[in-house]
Structure formats: structure tokens, C-alpha cells
Amino acid sequence: VFTFILKFQHDHKVSLPMEQVIVAMQDPDLGIKMKNQRLLITVIPHAMTGNDIVEWLMKKYSIMEEEALHVGDLLVRHGYIYPLKEPRNLVLRPDESPYRFQTPYFWSSQQWPASELDYAIYLTKKNIRKQGQLIDYEKENYNLLHKRINHTWDFVVMQAKEQLRASKQRRKADRIVLECQEQAYWLINRPPPGAFDIREHGPERRNRLTSRVQLVRLHSFIIHQKKIHDRTFIKYSEQYFSHDPMMHGCPPSNPWITDDITHWALNTNTVSTPTKLRVERWSFRFMELLSDPLGRLKFMEYLEKEFSAENLCFWEACEDIRHGENSRIPQKVQEVYKQFLAPGASKWVNVDSKTMEKTLEGLRRPNRFVMDDAQMHIYFLMKKDSYPRYLKSDLYKNLLVKAIAPQETKRSVFPFMRRHRHSSPNPALVAQALEEDGKAKRLGSPRITSPATSP
């Protein structure tokens, strides 16, 4: 499942409803009704009880108490709401226990992971305030950080002191809130040993709040926190399900488990007959086809028949510029221009005038991205035109028919039986032995064993 999510997140934007819920709770008419918190002589506004939260969730989303409790608990564990009594106990109690909302700056986000520098500054501030009395794991972390980012430790101390001075400018109530906010943030992002760590269990996060996604039933987002009411994602994961090595295995067997490398041998870039799964994947998305060297090769065969192979050649040449060595860029760019873009070029590609103008302008100062616009134009040309026809072509259909679909080997009956592990030969030694062989053959003399090759 994790592979889906990573791949999906790469391609699409995943929305996060928890922030939507928090914002809904702020509504002046329909949100949660806040109370004041009294600390001796200081009064701090905007407190609510665990009960308030649960009841509001039940009412707003028409869900049962159990679900509401679960959702509320998620909100606390991910740091959107923090408890005021027992701050280290990050759970939602459905009673009169007080809670407060966390400020947006301290909402945990994958885009803004908690940095070591910030943590060091926080611990130093705490060290000052508690006059050296840090808790065990915090003391450990402090010492670790002092070693790890020692080069900037002076800054850590400087900044910690200044941040403390700045907070003295606030009124006392605000200072207390600030301290609680910071503490809550770090309890989530650097949890004490043994506590729930969202870095391992957290849902996929997104960056912006402005999505228009409407929550119909909270139920679905609790259970499927990672893949929700987004139809594209569900389709995507269904499509890739049988291709995921973790969910569906890798035929004939997983080399890491059985020591049988057939799976890899069948899927190299130079294999003559690709596997069925691999050929299928080429039909999922154009990028899937292009990122497989064998896919490109077969696609090129098709394009040659259609007399439009220069498009793919151009695309590949642009990729080479983008990912190749800096020093060779000007030379490569010139070659590409001569071969594909110049008037009367042997492999002329059809780029629109606006893009051509822009590209020619960029050629004066070639860099690795100068061909991007033209490459994109040709990419879309192929995607809209050649690619769909390729998938319908006889060439592709033949590939599917001829493709190998290896049988899954039977697993051992007793899964707990120990496999005999044997180490493979040291690749460095193998390479050396081959070299020696080569030398001996050339010199016509018997093989000389060096001390390194003897066992």
C-alpha cells in the first residue's frame, strides 16, 4: 500500500481533511463554543472540553460517539489540538478535560518537517528556563544534537536567548500559551521513547488548506485516511494492485526470499521477450512507457513504421541533455539543434513557432533546461497522437500475446524452515579474476594467482 501512496503523492495532490475539520470548528455560529481557562490570576480564552469536541463531531457529521472519539483522538495525536492538563498524554478524553487549538505554524506537515536546528533551539530554551533540569530523553537529545550540529551551536544558544527575550515582550497569558504550543509541537515531533510516533504512522499530508473537498461522511476518512473520496486515487490503486510486488508478489518468486533471480533476469532492459505485467503497464500511462528503456525501444520500432521516430529520438536527446554532464551541455545542445530543429534538419521535429522562438532564444546561453519547452511539446504530441495508436497497433498487441507470464513457484510447506544461506562470491574478486583471465589469455601465460584471489 505504501508504494501506491508514494507513487500517487508524486503524481497527484492529496487533500487532508483534518485541517478542514479544525477550520470548521472555528465557525462563529456552527463551531465549538469556547470557554475561558483560569490559572490562578491569569485568564486564558479559547479552551474546550473533550466532551465538547466529541459532541460537536457527532452533531456536525452525524456519526456515533465511538467514531467521533476516534476522529477527535486523531486530531490530538497529530497535534491539531493539545491537552491542557497532562500535556504529555496525547489522547482525547470524552470528559471535562480541557483542550486548546494549536496555531497553524505548529501544524505538522511533511512539507515543513521539524528541523534539528529548531529542536536544538527549543531544548536550549527549555534548559535555560528549567535551569538545567531537562527530562532524561530530552537531555540525551540535547547532548546528541550538541555533537551533531556542533558547528552551529553558538547560533543555537544565541537564537534561544533571543527568542526568550522576544517572548518577554508578550503579556503573561500569551507567554504561557506560547510555551504550551511549543511543548505540544515537540511532543508530537520528537516524542519520548515508547510514545506513538506520527512520523511512522502519520497519514500523507498535503501543503495547502484551500481545497474544496467536501466531507460527506467522516467514516470513510477515518478508515481510509490515506486514500479517500478521491476517485482517481482509488482507480490508480486498483490499476496498480496486481503490479505491486508487496501486494501481489513478483512472479515467479521474490529473489530476496527464495534466492532465485529469475524475476530479475526476466525483467532486464535487454530481454528479448518482456513479461506480461510489464507490457500491460506500458498501457497505463505514457510516462510508464517512456521510463522503461525496453518500452521505449519497442515504441521506437512502431514509430519507425509510422515515419515519426524522430519525435522519440528528440525526446531522448533532450533527456540526455537534462540529466547529462554539465561540461557537454553546449556541445549536445548544438547537436540537437542541428539534427532536429534547424531548417532542413535530417530529423526535423514539428515544434510550434512560439516554442521554437523561445528555444532559439535560449540557445544563446545553453543550460540543461533550455530544451524543456520543446521537449514538452513533442512529449504531448506523442502522448496524444502516436501513443494511443500504438496501444491499438498489431505490434503492441503481439507483444502482449507473446509476453511471458511466469508461474508463481510454490512456497515451501513449512514457512519456518530455515533456508540455507550461502554467501555469493565477492564481486570485487570476481572482477579481478576475470581481469587476470583476460590478461593471461593475451599474454599466453598460465594464470597468475595473486594473494587477493586466494581464499
Next chain:
Amino acid sequence: MLEHLERMVLLAGERRQHECKTMLDALNRVTACYRHLVITLGSTSDSQNLREELRKTRKKAQELAAANRTKLTALLKDKSISKEDRSEYERLWVLFTSSMELLDVDMKRSLEIGQDFPLQVPTRHLIQTGMSGSTTTVAARAMSVQNMKYEADSNIDTADLKELEAEIAQVVQMMEEMEMKVQVAPWAVEAKQEAGAELKSTVSVVRLQGDNPKHTSCCCCFGSFSGGWEWWCACRDSSVLGRGCDRG
């Protein structure tokens, strides 16, 4: 005669270092204040005033960043300085880049949060975080003034965001240039202060329980602020502008 010249050179070097440190202290202070302001964004304490404070603090930070960068780059390029001086400037360089790191992230976050929580909408959805006071004194501290003056239009929240985007790009570019032009290996720098050095300070920093505004020792009486920058006493009873605090 030679001795005299040598002394002059030494003093000049010391003064240069001192100026550098002072400028870095100023940048450090503004960075800390900016952090405070950004934390308030999106909460019920957010206001047009806060947005203006953010903008002014940010501009100040940029001025100081540019000044620091120019000075330090020039010093690090100078081949004539001694080895000890050079390692000190490298240490200062690392302090400078760390400050810029924080500022860069905070600027980006203030853009994001500022956009996510607009102020000029029929229903604001600011988060009720429990903060109720203003941040005007924090901003004033950053600007080294006694009181903040609010001069911006009432639509600064939206107007400023565009500027902010451009400024972030500038900062990013500056940091990239810095990395390329200045050859300092950060891992080679050793901190001057040991773990727990902050506890040995002669200054007693505020404790939250039993906080008495009339407490005896003042946070502003701190050695590094001897460079002629204005600063003011944190004791809330009086704002004393000057080099010393009577309550110290």
C-alpha cells in the same frame, strides 16, 4: 614605529570582528522576533497590524542580511587576514547562514499561512489559539524602536503577499550565490560554547511561575549589546532607551 603600526592593524582587525558580531547579533534578534510574529499568523490574534509588523520586520531582516553578507564575504575573500581571524570569520559565517536558514523557512511559512488565512473575507476562520495580546512590542524590538508606527493601507494582508513571494525568491537566490561564492566548510567550524553554556550566563532569564515584572535582574543587560545599537529594557514598568538599565 613598527610596533605602533602593528597595534593599529591589530585594533583594526578587532574592530572589524566586533562590527561583524554586532551586526550578526542584530540579525539574530530580528530573526527571533520574526519567528514570534509568524507563530501568531492564522490565529485569532492575527490582524492587519500583525501583517504590517511582519512586513517591516522582514524588510529589516533583509537589510541586515545584505549588510552581513557583504561584510563577511569581503572578509572571507581577503587573503591577508591571519589564520585565527579567518577561522573566526568562518564561524561567524556559519552563524550567519544558520540565521538565514531560519529566516528563509519562516518567510515561506508566512506566505503559506498568510494565504491560507486571509483577513478580508466575510467570515474569517482564524484559529482560536488562546492568544489575545498584540505583538507590537515584539515588532518594536525587532525594529529597535520604542513604539511601532502603523502606516499601511487596510489591504496590506493581500498586497504584501505578492511582495513576499518576490522577496522569498531573492533570499533563495542570495543563499545559492553565497554557497557558490564562499568556500566555507561548515563542519570544520567548532563551537566556542560547550553544552550547557547558556546556563552559565550572568543573566537570569524569566521563569514563568511567580513572574514579577519588577524582578531584579534584567534581560537586556547583556554583554553583546555593547556595539551601540539601541535596545530597551524588558521590564515592563518602564521603557528605558539607552545603553544601560537602571534596574540591573
